[in-house]
Amino acid sequence: MMTSGKQYKVGVLGATGTVGQRFIALLAEHPFFVVHALGASQRSAGKPYIKAVNWKQTQPIPSAVREMIVQECKPEHFQDCAVVFSGLDADVAGDIEQSFRLAELAVFSNAKNYRRDPHVPLIVPLVNTSHYSMVPQQRALHQPPLKKGFIVTNANCSTTGVVVPLAALERAFGPIESCIITTMQAISGAGYPGVPSLDIVDNIVPYISGEEEKIEWETLKILGGIVQGDDGLKTFDMHTKQPLRISASCNRVPVIEGHTECVSVRFARRPPPSPQQVREALQAYTSEAYTIGCPSAPRHTVYVHEEPDRPQPRLDRDYQSGAGVCVGRVRQCRVLDIKFVVLANNVAIGAATSSIINAEYAVLKGIVGGHA
Amino acid sequence: MMTSGKQYKVGVLGATGTVGQRFIALLAEHPFFVVHALGASQRSAGKPYIKAVNWKQTQPIPSAVREMIVQECKPEHFQDCAVVFSGLDADVAGDIEQSFRLAELAVFSNAKNYRRDPHVPLIVPLVNTSHYSMVPQQRALHQPPLKKGFIVTNANCSTTGVVVPLAALERAFGPIESCIITTMQAISGAGYPGVPSLDIVDNIVPYISGEEEKIEWETLKILGGIVQGDDGLKTFDMHTKQPLRISASCNRVPVIEGHTECVSVRFARRPPPSPQQVREALQAYTSEAYTIGCPSAPRHTVYVHEEPDRPQPRLDRDYQSGAGVCVGRVRQCRVLDIKFVVLANNVAIGAATSSIINAEYAVLKGIVGGHA
Amino acid sequence: MMTSGKQYKVGVLGATGTVGQRFIALLAEHPFFVVHALGASQRSAGKPYIKAVNWKQTQPIPSAVREMIVQECKPEHFQDCAVVFSGLDADVAGDIEQSFRLAELAVFSNAKNYRRDPHVPLIVPLVNTSHYSMVPQQRALHQPPLKKGFIVTNANCSTTGVVVPLAALERAFGPIESCIITTMQAISGAGYPGVPSLDIVDNIVPYISGEEEKIEWETLKILGGIVQGDDGLKTFDMHTKQPLRISASCNRVPVIEGHTECVSVRFARRPPPSPQQVREALQAYTSEAYTIGCPSAPRHTVYVHEEPDRPQPRLDRDYQSGAGVCVGRVRQCRVLDIKFVVLANNVAIGAATSSIINAEYAVLKGIVGGHA
Amino acid sequence: MMTSGKQYKVGVLGATGTVGQRFIALLAEHPFFVVHALGASQRSAGKPYIKAVNWKQTQPIPSAVREMIVQECKPEHFQDCAVVFSGLDADVAGDIEQSFRLAELAVFSNAKNYRRDPHVPLIVPLVNTSHYSMVPQQRALHQPPLKKGFIVTNANCSTTGVVVPLAALERAFGPIESCIITTMQAISGAGYPGVPSLDIVDNIVPYISGEEEKIEWETLKILGGIVQGDDGLKTFDMHTKQPLRISASCNRVPVIEGHTECVSVRFARRPPPSPQQVREALQAYTSEAYTIGCPSAPRHTVYVHEEPDRPQPRLDRDYQSGAGVCVGRVRQCRVLDIKFVVLANNVAIGAATSSIINAEYAVLKGIVGGHA
Ligand SMILES: NC(=O)c1ccc[n+]([C@@H]2O[C@H](COP(=O)([O-])OP(=O)(O)OC[C@H]3O[C@@H](n4cnc5c(N)ncnc54)[C@H](OP(=O)(O)O)[C@@H]3O)[C@@H](O)[C@H]2O)c1
Ligand SMILES: NC(=O)c1ccc[n+]([C@@H]2O[C@H](COP(=O)([O-])OP(=O)(O)OC[C@H]3O[C@@H](n4cnc5c(N)ncnc54)[C@H](OP(=O)(O)O)[C@@H]3O)[C@@H](O)[C@H]2O)c1
Secondary structure, three states: OOOOOOOEEEEEEOOOOHHHHHHHHHHOOOOOEEEEEEEEOOOOOOOEHHHHOOOOOOOOOOHHHHOOEEEEOOHHHHOOOOEEEEOOOHHHHHHHHHHHHHOOOEEEEOOOOOOOOOOOOEOOOOOOHHHHHHHHHHHHOOOOOOOOOEEEEOOOHHHHHHHHHHHHHHHHHOOEEEEEEEEEEOHHHHOOOOOEHHHHOOOOEOOOOOHHHHHHHHHHHHHOOEEEOOOOOEEEOOOOOOOOEEEEEEEEOOOOOOEEEEEEEEEOOOOOOOHHHHHHHHHHOOOHHHHOOOOOOOOOOEEEOOOOOOOOHHHHOOHHHHOOEEEEEEEEOOOOOEEEEEEEOOOHHHHHHHHHHHHHHHHHOOHHHHHO | OOOOOOOEEEEEEOOOOHHHHHHHHHHOOOOOEEEEEEEEOOOOOOOEHHHHOOOOOOOOOOHHHHOOEEEEOOHHHHOOOOEEEEOOOHHHHHHHHHHHHHOOOEEEEOOOOOOOOOOOOEOOOOOOHHHHHHHHHHHHOOOOOOOOOEEEEOOOHHHHHHHHHHHHHHHHHOOEEEEEEEEEEOHHHHOOOOOEHHHOOOOOEOOOOOHHHHHHHHHHHHHOOEEEOOOOOEEEOOOOOOOOEEEEEEEEOOOOOOEEEEEEEEEOOOOOOOHHHHHHHHHHOOOHHHHOOOOOOOOOOEEEOOOOOOOOHHHHOOHHHHOOEEEEEEEEOOOOOEEEEEEEOOOHHHHHHHHHHHHHHHHHOOHHHHHO | OOOOOOOEEEEEEOOOOHHHHHHHHHHOOOOOEEEEEEEEOOOOOOOEHHHHOOOOOOOOOOHHHHOOEEEEOOHHHHOOOOEEEEOOOHHHHHHHHHHHHHOOOEEEEOOOOOOOOOOOOEOOOOOOHHHHHHHHHHHHOOOOOOOOOEEEEOOOHHHHHHHHHHHHHHHHHOOEEEEEEEEEEOHHHHOOOOOEHHHOOOOOEOOOOOHHHHHHHHHHHHHOOEEEOOOOOEEEOOOOOOOOEEEEEEEEOOOOOOEEEEEEEEEOOOOOOOHHHHHHHHHHOOOHHHHOOOOOOOOOOEEEOOOOOOOOHHHHOOHHHHOOEEEEEEEEOOOOOEEEEEEEOOOHHHHHHHHHHHHHHHHHOOHHHHHO | OOOOOOOEEEEEEOOOOHHHHHHHHHHOOOOOEEEEEEEEOOOOOOOEHHHHOOOOOOOOOOHHHHOOEEEEOOHHHHOOOOEEEEOOOHHHHHHHHHHHHHOOOEEEEOOOOOOOOOOOOEOOOOOOHHHHHHHHHHHHOOOOOOOOOEEEEOOOHHHHHHHHHHHHHHHHHOOEEEEEEEEEEOHHHHOOOOOEHHHOOOOOEOOOOOHHHHHHHHHHHHHOOEEEOOOOOEEEOOOOOOOOEEEEEEEEOOOOOOEEEEEEEEEOOOOOOOHHHHHHHHHHOOOHHHHOOOOOOOOOOEEEOOOOOOOOHHHHOOHHHHOOEEEEEEEEOOOOOEEEEEEEOOOHHHHHHHHHHHHHHHHHOOOOOOOO
């Protein structure tokens, strides 16, 4: 199904936050989507957006939303929206997103609340759009069954960075057996006000609450398949047929935007691929989202750097508007097989851009609107 | 042998550099050592220290050296020194340190040049002071044999941080089999002017030339033993009886001082120790340098943090004047056995303090002066 | 009156905050004062200090207070204290400090609440300890009159930095007529969590709420005299006999500690002093606090740098434990007369150290205890 | 004269430097100009650009120049260029730019060498394009007279920021009498490698060699007029009819890009304009460069912020691609008349963009090509 210039009204929940602002900025000139409604907390509701938001983007507030009145996050204010993007705090996202789904709205969420839900796909659009096949069951199992409403989440920002090259490697070389990841994560990943400056100027904080567990768990859901039981019910298989052990260590660093991750992997297949084969596989990897024409999907899903000292967050985070992933320093690991460095823009592909590509995909596939 | 208040004259080579300045600062009130001679490049020679140096320490230049004339790095200017500390650039350290050894001087070097020399011990004073047993052979094999001259090096700053907890773990639990390390290294590790600010403000550089190789190689020399061949000759065994595979990924981060390292280890012994056992072994670890009374050796060789978000470089790098190593977040690793975070002050125990403790040890053991 | 080794019990209000922590650290080995009671909010009260505080100092928590139970800020818990230091939030400092004064306690406050009170001296201990002469009237005018209780405040951190050299210049050269100040203030000046890192990494915020007004007003109170009216009542003259116009522009910069200020002054006297005369006057300036033996008063009230690029916060903020003020780049101003750069440690002389010297002075002068 | 789609070949000298890279980036899609030749030092000459440059921009190297061979900076390699942009180091710019002028090339330089030349206009394109009237005399006085060659310089980056609002204020309210400026300058202003990170992380350097003199002198040349003597010779009058006293204090701060400046001004006219009048005058100010259609000239020459805490370098430096100047916090000054904060992108309008707009203007006015 093509969109043939049709424009879809969209809503943004948590529109005043760090991810919300990025949604607003990204949607300003979007070929499919037009921002139609903004939701935030009671503190903000009733105010024009420009008064409600503490705008921290480097481009000005798009003129179309400057004076738009922020609403409370209630479905009635978003009934005309074909798509609702959520950048809500996890404290409130659970109930609000549920109420939107019940109101037959298509919710694309950045919050963690439904990521572990057995009927909600956790989709990194450069990796596992095939998991959309879970949406019909999600609707059907509701009481009463839903016609159009559903929730799709995207992954945690640090998971996103690592899962893209891992997917590329599994596609080319078969299952990965184990993976050790050390992240160096940007402060924008904690939202605003987020990390106090006294904690991070001239410093590293070698801990981010809940982050390591997210990487270790979400990766399995994303890279795993969907299996159908004898009862006809689908479940996420969590990569269980080929168990994948992941160990993550997460650090906060004084970088504004862009998560850098050092990754070592061991393949099931012996002998493992060479660094050069890995580089080629990463460079060759393409996403279905790009192939079917999602306008925000990057041409280079994975950009492979040859220079020894790249990727670097300040220089590489805005490549392709932050929609792809950069990999560098692909080389042998003396303990596992291969190691490399990943850079992913935590606010773009790690958050808002992922949701937007997921929604683009759903539009192109006719999933939005209940035609799936 | 006790020092009984005796003071030893010492020289500092590369006295104007980052490491050299730290030597000057640390030696200002030292119980054994009195700075007697300073050496640097021809640019600096002939000038009073205060004119030659671009002093970057937070305490003022010690008054005893302010007006001391900087010399060229020639042995004749250092003949009265019982000990010579070197913070020379690797470009020049090779020839200069050699000429000092030939002049029967005891050289304690930070430079990398002799670290791989088969007769030069590479000593992290909290770990392998036993390697001093190589010094007699180093002297004897010279043509003609040396009476007092020798070179001892300390390790690269990022090696030092990791090797201390690894030594503690091997002492408690037997051989480690493999180890994956990701470092986040301070800018002071690159000397001055070192890292351009445009490369590191709001950025990470995921590469430090030669650093990964140093960690992977030096660790084996330090943790390995010394074996005696049939010909009576001693060699460093490089941990070969129990092969140890190390894989390092090195990153430069916007931190002034203090290298943070995320480490995962696998023990040979099955089942491996629990996190709690590891914590206890680290906390209990003591160095011979401390036991025999080296004044700069830290009481807590390894300080184990219980808080989830420590150690942090800004808060913990000056604990015990940076002479110990801090470890935190000891926990299970899903791929190897145990993972944890290490912090070591790269300029203190990672450089100048290591040399000073090494020299204190040599004095206390009578190695300096040729009485070994 | 000498202290002859006598130790005074002291309390710290707001003991868990940025300034409170600095009080704890500074008082750990104080010759006069022993920490006896700690106060903080209800969130902290009842807990041992180590559990209540999010300790952010680079030295460990002094062992004497680690397990001390934090109290609510009620005078009954502080009755044995000869001195109470306050690092309370301005939201609550007003009522609490008043209740402590009424309970006949001597309060040395960092909060802004009483700085503009016509009976409360605003004392920068390197400048205007003579303003202690207001204390008897403060007590006497209370209903009923107080015997021992009083409040003394110290100045805002950015005021403190500039008022010290201005006092030195007025002492040497007579009244200053106008003064333009641009500050570059450290993030620790905003407390914890304070400035969000997203606002200050790779950034400057050219605004600090209320700060410019504080500098412009407090400086007049501090540098002005005290005049006695016909009714015998004393008032602060606010430098009115020789009107002094001050214009401040305040900026937040990504520096942990140490406020840097660019200052231009115009003297009433024509011709004005030369830069060299100014340098000499600054260097020669001494405080009465130092002269009478306050142990925390710095020997160099103003340290004058000759190097063109100093003072710098990272290098100079800890000189004399941050108790003095550094000045550099004294030179002609083409618009006013003379310009220079000041550095003052906002947490030390700009906050906790000022209160402590004020209290030391009050002890030595017999003001604490009601013997004034 | 219109360009009617005509494209001009241009050369870039110092093409590998900080400013040179910005030229390359800005010229990638320029409506008038096509990069035709690149010049740098002997180290770089002969290499394809991608090998010669240490590219530090956030967008990739434009494909048209990636493989272009870098030349030595000799006029023969640039003969086909209608315009030559120079981002050369001041050490070499003097001789090289002179040789290019003699070879009848039109040189637009960022270097300081000819800024004080009595025949070279120092043009900030948002301010004093009228100074192009000096070009004919510059050519005529050469021996032998030049037909097409000339040099035009733009100002120092910190001068540029302040001179734009000062010009706007003089246009609206008549002469300014005095001006005190404190700058907080980005590290990119020092080129690459430039400022060592050890000097600027968690620090301020309150000194930039030569910078204060540049602001104090260049501002007079730019804001002054051109007068014709009895001998028919034109000279820059340096604002002498209405003497303007300027006092600058320059600081380096840990900001990547964007110079922030706190400015206080006193007008000759009494009473002075109100803050509101100043805001309106700044907002209303337009440049001739914009009016006549220079494609890189910003629509808002001066963007006036109403929020109390703006402009901020990280948020505002890329507004209008850094081609305009942002002003905020316009308010009364208690010593002079009015104070405000300026932000100018040092690499864009403070360097490369200024040269490019100057060249666009020269093209539109027919000055390039000798038709002036
Ligand atoms: N920084 C760290 O954390 C660290 C840690 C462990 C080991 N190291 C090692 O320690 C050594 C010093 O490092 P650094 O960071 O202190 O470097 P640095 O700041 O660049 O200092 C280099 C010193 O070498 C002197 N020098 C240079 N050329 C010379 C010549 N031709 N003859 C004599 N002296 C010469 C310099 O004197 P002038 O001032 O006269 O040029 C200066 O004193 C290096 O080998 C480094 O790898 C450093
Ligand atoms: N950065 C700013 O914000 C700014 C603002 C206004 C004005 N400026 C001025 O602009 C100029 C360039 O500054 P920058 O920051 O771009 O400096 P930079 O990064 O150090 O670049 C210097 C350039 O000059 C070239 N060069 C050096 N020596 C040469 C030689 N002997 N022959 C030919 N080319 C040579 C270099 O080429 P190689 O790579 O081959 O060495 C490089 O391309 C300076 O005059 C500066 O004062 C800079």
